[in-house]
Every structure is written in C-alpha cells, then in structure tokens.
Amino acid sequence: MEPVLGCVARGVEPVCAPCARGDLGNCGNLAHGDVSKGLQSGFCCDTGGGWSTSMVAHRSQLHPVPDDLSDEAAVLIEPMACATHAALAAQVQPDELVAVIGAGTMGLGVTAALQRWTPPATLLVAAKHPQQTQLAHSLADCSTVAPAEILRAARRITGSQVLGRGSSARLATGVDVTIDCVGSPASIESAISITKPTGRVILMGMPGKSTIDLTALWQREINLRGAYTYGREVISGRNYRTFDLAAELIAAADLQRMLSAVYPMNRYTEAISHAASAGSRGAVKIAIDPRKGSR
Numbered sequence: 001m002e003p004v005l006g007c008v009a010r011g012v013e014p015v016c017a018p019c020a021r022g023d024l025g026n027c028g029n030l031a032h033g034d035v036s037k038g039l040q041s042g043f044c045c046d047t048g049g050g051w052s053t054s055m056v057a058h059r060s061q062l063h064p065v066p067d068d069l070s071d072e073a074a075v076l077i078e079p080m081a082c083a084t085h086a087a088l089a090a091q092v093q094p095d096e097l098v099a100v101i102g103a104g105t106m107g108l109g110v111t112a113a114l115q116r117w118t119p120p121a122t123l124l125v126a127a128k129h130p131q132q133t134q135l136a137h138s139l140a141d142c143s144t145v146a147p148a149e150i151l152r153a154a155r156r157i158t159g160s161q162v163l164g165r166g167s168s169a170r171l172a173t174g175v176d177v178t179i180d181c182v183g184s185p186a187s188i189e190s191a192i193s194i195t196k197p198t199g200r201v202i203l204m205g206m207p208g209k210s211t212i213d214l215t216a217l218w219q220r221e222i223n224l225r226g227a228y229t230y231g232r233e234v235i236s237g238r239n240y241r242t243f244d245l246a247a248e249l250i251a252a253a254d255l256q257r258m259l260s261a262v263y264p265m266n267r268y269t270e271a272i273s274h275a276a277s278a279g280s281r282g283a284v285k286i287a288i289d290p291r292k293g294s295r
Contacts, residue, residue: 003040009058079102080246083109086227088203102181103127115140264293
C-alpha cells in the first residue's frame with residue numbers, strides 16, 4: 001500500500017498540480033477532502049496505521065505484489081520506493097562522482113538504485129558497519145569508507161585541496177552529487193563539505209531541528225534538495241510509478257537479503273529493540289509478521 005493521501009484518495013476534485021503529475025508527497029490538499037488532516041495513512045486519524053488492528057485504504061493506494069516477489073521481499077517495496085525516488089531525484093550523469101552517506105536500509109537502497117538506473121563514473125559509500133560495507137559492494141561498483149573518513153576519501157578521489165580545519169574543513173572542489181541518507185547535523189554538514197561548487201546535495205534522511213553551518217552552501221552555490229516519499233519517475237523519457245520500479249529493483253538486486261529478521265507480533269518489543277541497534281548487530285531491516293503470534 002502506498003500510504004500518501006493525495007487528492008484522489010481524499011476525493012478532492014480537481015486534483016492539485018503536484019498530484020496531477022504524480023508528485024503526491026507535495027499534495028496541496030492535505031487538510032481537505034473526505035478524510036481528516038494528515039499526509040499519510042498512519043498520520044491520519046480516519047485511516048488507521050501499521051499498529052492498528054485494521055486500516056482503510058483508497059484503491060489508488062493499492063499495488064498488486066508481483067508474482068515473483070515473496071511477502072518477505074514485498075515488505076521492502078515502500079522503503080525501496082523512497083530510495084529509488086531519491087536516487088532518481090539526483091539526476092546523476094554517467095561521468096559524475098557521487099557519494100552516498102549512510103548504508104542502512106535507505107542508503108543501501110539508494111546504492112542499488114543508482115547502480116541499476118543511473119550508474120555514475122565513481123560511487124563512494126560511507127558505511128559504518130562491516131555488514132553494510134559487504135552489502136554495498138555486492139549491490140554496486142563502489143568504494144566504501146567509514147563516515148568519519150569520507151572527506152579524506154573524497155579528497156583522494158577528486159584530487160582536491162582541503163580548505164579549513166577540523167569541523168569547518170571542506171574540499172576546494174569535491175564530488176558532483178552527495179546523497180545524505182542519515183539526516184543528522186553532522187551528516188548534512190559533511191555532505192555539503194565534500195560537494196563541489198554548484199554541485200547537488202540530496203537530503204533523503206529525516207532531519208529534526210538542527211543547528212547547521214550553511215555558509216558553504218551559500219558561498220559555493222550548492223543545490224540542496226529534499227527527497228521525500230515517491231509518486232512517479234521519468235527514466236529515458238518514460239513515466240513509471242515509483243512502487244513499480246521498487247518492486248523491479250528488489251527482484252533484480254535480490255534485496256530480500258536486506259531483511260535480516262522477521263518477528264511474530266507477540267515479540268514486537270524484541271523487534272523494536274533489534275531495529276534500534278540493527279547496524280551494530282549486523283542487521284539491516286527488521287520486520288514484524290502480524291500473521292504469527294498475534295494475540
């Protein structure tokens with residue numbers, strides 16, 4: 001199920017311009033229509049959510065699972081749709097240098113999506129844990145480095161000089177595109193510091209209230225873009241629903257292996273604990289199967 005509650009799901013006519021082009025995450029009618037306020041199912045009191053005993057969905061939100069995908073693989077469609085949207089939003093060109101910061105579920109999904117649809121000349125992935133490093137290498141032709149070493153690695157790849165010291169250090173040139181899949185103040189500043197003047201930073205991670213030095217963003221005229229949810233994508237002039245691309249990616253890259261553990265419902269506290277420390281425990285994605293162990 002595609003959780004975004006756009007104009008069609010809300011019964012709003014005529015649909016707004018973002019919804020008309022399939023950009024549901026930017027719907028302008030989130031407070032209108034036949035259901036209560038809220039961007040997504042789970043954040044709207046009329047629809048229920050993932051922890052509810054039941055949910056309500058509009059037919060436009062539903063996607064048939066391809067016959068060649070197991071239920072365990074299908075669990076990954078929604079997060080991989082987010083990753084695919086971010087990768088395609090970067091508009092990577094074949095001769096470009098790209099860095100991906102973060103190698104959890106989203107970072108690995110972006111890595112796989114880049115490799116499938118817009119492989120760059122050079123791909124650098126900042127991965128914190130050994131299992132993440134192994135998966136990144138299996139998903140794409142890339143180099144990996146610890147997050148704390150990404151500026152040094154980008155300097156080596158680009159042959160750039162370093163300006164400043166310590167936390168204020170940045171590259172004189174840098175990579176063409178950086179996709180931040182973490183969303184912390186440190187990762188955002190790191191993304192800006194390694195991106196070349198007039199380059200592109202895609203913020204996919206979910207930031208909260210942060211204090212960030214944006215001087216380099218202004219002085220170097222770096223383009224900062226957010227990437228949220230999904231809708232429709234254009235590849236080689238053809239229009240696709242992001243969920244369909246995500247299902248294709250999961251099958252092609254065997255992404256079911258990213259699902260590290262599935263818990264029955266009555267062990268949900270263990271599942272949440274495992275998910276909270278997934279990386280350090282050698283895991284990526286954790287799921288709960290409501291068909292097993294329900295009360």
